[in-house]
Amino acid sequence: MEVLDILIIGGGPIGLNCALEAQKNNLSYLIIEKGTIVNSLYNYPLYMRFFSTAEKLEIAEIPFISTAPKPGRQEALEYYQGITRHKNLNIHLYEKVIKISKTNGLFEIESSKSTYYSRNVVIATGFYDIPNMMNIPGENLPKVKHYYSEPYPYAKQKIVVVGSSNSAVDAALETYRKGAEVTMIIRHSEISKSVKYWVKPDIENRIAEGNIKAHFNSELIEIKEHSIVFKDENGNINEIENDFVLAMTGYLPDFDFLRNSGIELQGDCLNPVYNTETMETNIKNLYLAGVVCGGKDTRLWFIENSRIHADMIIKNILKMKYF
Template identity: 60%
Template sequence: MLQVLIIGGGPIGLACALEAAKAKLDYLVLEKGCLVNSLYNYPSNMTFFSTSERLEIGKVPFVSNNPKPTRAEALEYYRRVAVSHGVNIRLFEEVKAIKKSGKGFTVTSSKEKYSADNIIIATGFYDIPFKLNVPGEDLPKVTHYYKDPHFYAFQKVVVIGAQNSAVDAALETWRKGAEVTMVVRQPEIGQRVKYWVRPDIINRIKEGSIKAYFNSSVSSIRDREIDINTPDGMVTIENDWVIAMTGYEPNLEFLKKTGIRLSKDSSHKPEYNEKTHQTNIPGIYLAGVICGGMDTHSLFIENSRIHAKRIIADIRKHKKADPVT
């Protein structure tokens, strides 16, 4: 019987593991993908908005070449943390169900079953993309994840979205020789775009290097064309690839299936005690961005690291309160 089972091997899941080890609790981390899977799926050339010290966990220094680290540096850092602390983690093992069993829980994964006194869910939000729900979205030319710009050299590319991921994809593919068109629902490029990047994309659009349709949406995708609904009517353009940076959502269905209550407003925020992070189910805790429900822009690594300390402190408190048998 594990004392703590942590679902999610991202930075916050790792932070929970380090706190559990520090408290001498018997724990295990299960991650359905690779180590820090969400960060691995970030664009290859991505630079973080946060400085390196704000991404540190377990008092392990994060040294980067520049104040704002890259994706590659972050992957190396969290891998080094996992190795140096001997984190007990099993990768490519997805949790399918959590069931109450006696005083603890039975956790069924894609590979086996586990028993645990406490569960920490730190699953993030990067696994489920928001769909366009338009004809042709399932074509091989459409992706909701952008990795590397070279693939799109000399191709006609449509980038959907106006936040950091979309802007990075548009600028990087354009600089590799792609003919780039942006489709943006809003009237302008997003205000949350990195302050050193936003002027760049605005200037590229103004000079005509990158075409942009604002207050617009994609209505249909075909093998060689795409239809765009604009304020001036329907526009059809030639197209080779569609990079749909429409955002992502947490796996709230998993929380509901587990029995965790969600708010009835649009945020669908899960119910938990903000001091302890324990949910309406005693023994099940939430850590990281999953705490915000659909409000995925309020929690980051830098302001979620504290969740690990709160959770492990509460687990230790309850452990001490248990009668000795």
């Protein structure tokens, strides 16, 4: 029976970074990823640009060369997948981890294809897989999309965009510029302050001139086949014609998987319990890395500020191994 030093769940940038640190320190490791390399980035909108500059997305001190001040999705895919090829990282793709259990200090990891054994496990699964549902009638209709990739399918259509974050603003602007009639339903009183600074004036100006309609302090309450129903800031119920709903309401980590792995979750945000100096959870030798650490507060961690997790984890594993 082969026993790995580290099994890493998730082949995103932070999972890759953990593997690179393990490789550098001659630790045996395996990444298991349920999709392709950096699967979440692959599923981002086709023309998305990062808020961070290229150097802040780098891992393992490998230069990220970008032709633009803010790299886009395709450049990031080339960078991270290129590293995986060049460094010959040990990664299994299109394989989903189903269960983690621990007996006598050894982890058994059951996947959709096999069973593995490891002394340490790192969960770096991100949060992009589970949409934050609105839980309203009609949300399961085919016209409702929780993921947005490109604007072309929505040309000449009546679009409702739910939300005011970066993804919602990008969807609203791009579909508007391809000829969609765009209405935004926004729970808050203004466009989110976290929206990219070079994009925020654009959406605010389009709203001010009336080319994109926006209902602030409003809530979508029902989706019908050819219309949507929402409550406005005055409490009035309104119904408007609609072809598609782009529900850009955010995404969540797989909390059931974390719980079933034995990780304690605390507070309203379901924050996972972990040591902030080592990233070790309440389960000895089980670590968290990347944005999954933030629970429901998915804006707390991102590539730029969670790259350090890999170094913290590997240092602690080496300390436990040799001392």
